[in-house]
Amino acid sequence: MDVIVIGGGLMGSAAAFFLTRRGARVRLIERGYIGAGATVASFGNIRRSGRYLPQLPLAHRSLALWHQAEALLGRDVEFRATGHLRLIFDEASLADMRRFAQDAVHWGLKLEELSAAELHHRYPILGPTAIGASFSPNDGSANPRLAAPAFASAAARDGAEILDHTTITSIQRTEAGFTVETTKGTYHAEAVLNCAGAWGRQIAADFGEIVPLTMHGPQMGVTEPMPHHILPVIGVWAQHHGAYFRQVERGSIVFGGGVPRSDVGPDGYAKVQFDVLPEQLRQLVQIFPALRDVAVIRQWSGCEGYVANGLPVMGASGTTQGLFHAFGFCGHGFQLGPGVGDAMAELITTGACETPLEAFSISRFA
Ligand SMILES: Cc1cc2nc3c(=O)[nH]c(=O)nc-3n(C[C@H](O)[C@H](O)[C@H](O)COP(=O)(O)OP(=O)(O)OC[C@H]3O[C@@H](n4cnc5c(N)ncnc54)[C@H](O)[C@@H]3O)c2cc1C
Known part of the structure; x- marks a missing residue:
């Protein structure tokens, strides 16, 4: 089976890798550098707590693959199962966390609850105001700069063709499958997988599938080591925009959240909003007072697709046989990436997927 994968972000690169392993002949087409869309901008959080519960089977599948990533890819993508600690600052958030933790058990996720005393005993470096926390020991983070290129290189090693700096300009359904026009030539395939991230909406629209997706840019930063x-x-249980951070191995603190995401114009370029930094730092210093003494050395953002009900679009097209979608990951796709690639490869090559994907079907907007 010949498959063209559109978009060399984490989803497209992981899909190319797992499709190739399942025996498909894969061409991955990316208009820029591999991984340079939303993926490279990611905070790198591999977090399951707080997810939409029916998404947990996919998140578990993905986490298992993150744990195997180095062996599968032949390269360390800096996945570290350091655990995910989520702080609580008020009684309403404590109740939210407890409700989620109770429900999540039935979906295979166990969160540990830490009292204020346990939290401050384990992590004396944190500020004194948190009243408790949840801890998810098997979660962690990976390096967003390494992940997509590592999947794409491993796919190429196993036989996939990777075409970067190649823009797809049109896709036509033919009797035999699809004809895909690009800036570097015309290609044919039996199946097409739309992993175009925030730009996946346009490809779906070309096939009569309208997805309510808007583009936004989370605001990120990093300190000196x-x-x-x-x-x-570290994250926060909060109704909106909780701040989050992690310390990378060379000592820098990578952070985000605490403020609304910026709007992104039609050019798809997510701009940094320098004026939100004081508010981000105000919240982060409350959590982690030692941050007061370090300099922020860089800020960035990235264009991510947010679907109206907060869930991605995954599965077969509702209008066009042989077309599949996996886009619009609403700011939580880095954790899901390997699982999405594996699940989509299973669906495309076998016609079914053992992980339930119905909640993400594009037909929900039909
Ligand atoms: C700032 C930021 C922080 C984030 N933090 C986290 C986090 O901590 N944890 C988490 O789980 N998630 C996080 N996310 C979300 C996560 O990064 C994304 O959900 C995920 O990377 C999406 O991957 P993707 O492959 O779908 O999209 P992308 O990485 O955007 O890839 C899509 C690719 O398609 C290409 N493309 C589009 N149109 C065409 C065309 N016509 N021809 C050829 N190529 C095309 C683009 O160039 C792009 O490279 C964050 C996102 C952002 C922006």
Whole structure:
């Protein structure tokens, strides 16, 4: 089976890798550098807590693959199962966390609850105001700069053709499959997988499938290196825009959240909003007072597709046989990436997927 994968972000690269392993002849087409869309901008959080519960089977599938990533890819993508610690600052958030933790058990996720005393005993470096936390020991983070290129290189090693700096300009359904026009030539395939991220909406629309997706840019930053203080990824149970951070191995603190995401114009370029930094730092210093003494050395953003009900689009097209979609990951796709690639490869090559994907079907907007 010949498959063209559109978009060399984490989803497209992982799909190319798993499709190739299942015996498909794969061409991965990316208009820029592999992984340079939303993926490279990601915070790198591999977090399951707080997810939409029916998404947990996919998240578990993905986490298992993150744990195997180095062996599968032949390269360390800096996946570290450091655990994910999520702080609680008020009674309403404590109730939310407990409700989620109770329900999540039935979906195979166990969160540990830490009291204020346990939290401050384990992590004395954190500020005193948190009243508790949840801890998810098997979650963690990976390096968003390494992940997509590593999947694409491993796919190429196994026989996939990777075409970067190649823009897809049109896709036509033919009797035999698809004809795909690009800036570097015309290609044919029996199946097409739309992994075009925030730009996947347009490809779906070309086949009569309208998805309510808007583009936004989470605001990120990184500090100069500081002595090692903290191991897990740190987040907050909050109704909106909780701040989050992690300390990378060379000592820098990577952070995001705490403020609304910026709007992204039609050019798809997510701009940094320098004026939100003081508010981000105000919240982060409350969580981690040692941050007061380090300099922020860089800020960035990235264009991500947010679908109206907060869930991605995954599965077969509702209008066109042989067309598949996996786009619009709403700011939580980095964790899901390997699982999405594996699940889509299973669906395309076998016609079914053992992980339930119905909640993400594009037909929900038909
Ligand atoms: C700032 C930021 C922080 C984030 N933090 C986290 C996090 O901590 N944890 C988490 O789980 N998720 C996080 N996310 C979300 C996560 O990064 C994304 O959901 C995920 O990377 C999406 O991958 P993708 O492959 O679908 O999209 P992308 O990486 O955007 O890839 C899509 C690719 O398609 C290509 N493309 C589009 N149109 C065409 C065309 N016509 N021809 C050829 N190529 C085309 C683009 O160039 C692009 O490279 C974050 C996102 C952002 C922006």
